Amino acid sequence: MLWSKLFIPTLRETPAEADVVSHQLLLRAGYIRQLSTGIYSYLFLAQRSLLKIIGIVREEMDAIGAQEMLLPALNPAELWKESGRWEVMGDNMFRLKDRFHRDLCLGMTHEEVMTSIARGELRSYRQLPQIWYQIQTKFRDEPRPKSGLLRVRQFIMKDSYSFDVDPAGLDVSYDKHHRAYCRIFDRCGLDYMVVEAHSGAMGGSQSHEFMVVSDAGEDLVVRCANCGYAANLEKAVTAPAPPAAADPEGNLEPEEFHTPGRKTIAEVAAFTSLPESSQIKSLVMVADGKPALALLRGDHALSETKLQGVLGAAELRPAHPAEIGEWFGAEAGSLGPVGVMNMRILADRALDGRRNMICGANRDDYHLRNVTPGEDFRPEFHDLRQAAGGDSCVNCAAPVEALKTVEIGHIFKLGYKYSHSMGLNVLTEEGKEIPVIMGSYGIGIERILSAAMELFHDADGAALPVSIAPFEAVVTPVNKADATQWKVALDIYEACRSFGLDVLLDDRDERPGVKFKDADLIGIPYRVTVGKKAAGGKVEFLERRSSRVRDVDAGDAAAFVAESVRSSRHDR
């Protein structure tokens, strides 16, 4: 294509509203423009790149026998009420009414629609397994869209769904997806890791996330560099550092002491001159309307995900101050488990075996010392603690690191959640009706592009992997007015086309510096520069990512580019 005919609105300066690199580059390089908060138009370059990503996704999904469909984004409320998610999704779901005042929503994900198709058509175990997928726009009314295309309200997702007769079948479908996802992200040229994850509102038993390490990410992942253990922070199990001070010995009785104005763990630690790890942190949570007291070591954080799992609650939130006052007769900051009879008391395992600790007295401005879990109160012990960097790996005891990551894919074993709630059953060989076991699998298409830019950029702009760059190469005549240069450039451009390359000819009447800057900014992987040396039959070949330059014969340039593109496919 001829650059002079294209709409590639690059900006010299970084737009003020962008503060993560991928967002800045997508705007500056003319890939996208914002329409509203979390809503973006994908211009020519973005669309080319996204189509390449989609092409890779499609090939690899087809390769595992998945069948592509396209489902409606506009869904009737009834379907979502059947699964219970009309309520569960809350404000995150875009809702609207039609002219007859019927409730509709815009699809956030498609378990319901897929299940509704399956239950109408799948009747026999002989029709299973099935894997169905689509590449389609999803709508989610995020509380806080941010970071360009990383967190938006409308985005393209590849979502697939597997239907199997039994758990062993689901394992096979799950594993197929796992491997297909690895191939997809490899081909997209990304550095990523696979981590154990929590299933959240999707439901189900097991799940893995595919993560790209980036400071622009919002998910925290714990990873052990030694043995390779990796898990989302909300799910990770690690061993905490031992308490900073040994517990007092002996069978001491709880004893109230005055702590005027000391509310926080840190304040009480300073006041008592004992480390935070000598305290019991008491958090009042409300699970499906019922209160529960969660206890942790003073220096530890609660994993609401884990607590929610233990309680089996659909909804979990911190208690309001008024509720705390009613249940405890004291304010948050003076709470403790001793004498609490009106709710479940759950303690993190790090408190098991500890003795003579400090906690709130359930009386404002008073705390208790010499409180021993299991004696002075009787909690249920569970793993409730949120892992943190610096903890020890439970497999190999090496210290783990916490990393910020971008989630680009997520695979779930759904189990029977939707087949039960929506009635998806088939007949077995024996003629018995059984529910179908399902899996669900997602890839965020734009996040692949954003993550690639986060991963691969320099001061001059994006340096995208060849497989997903909008163009593979650009031919740049330094001086268009020079007849020789122009002729050589044109020949190389045509030769590239004959090799089937996605090539751009920068035929703009611009100075060379402008052309170089634009090509670098956009992130075109290879550039053939046709300059003065063209008179001697030589042109310059530049690899964007490495900045490596070499002179090649003009007649060989196209073949050289083609070979570079081909070999780049095996890079990772």
Added chain:
RNA sequence: CGGGGCGUGGCUCAGCCUGGUUAGAGCGCCUGGUUCGGGACCAGGAGGUCGGUGGUUCAAAUCCACUCGCCCCGACCA
């Protein structure tokens, strides 16, 4: 939803506190010319209801109120 910040030509910003000629700069854009290996130079030119509404005032980009939009932090989130 809570906290903070910002809305002035396409982009980046100044002017606002302390109201007062015709609202500015750089970049970009248009015309002509000179240039041509890392965002050229000269000359001329186009382009702005200062987010919106209402108020205060002889006078509002500037002060006040409301409102809309955007960004960041938090809450939340598959």
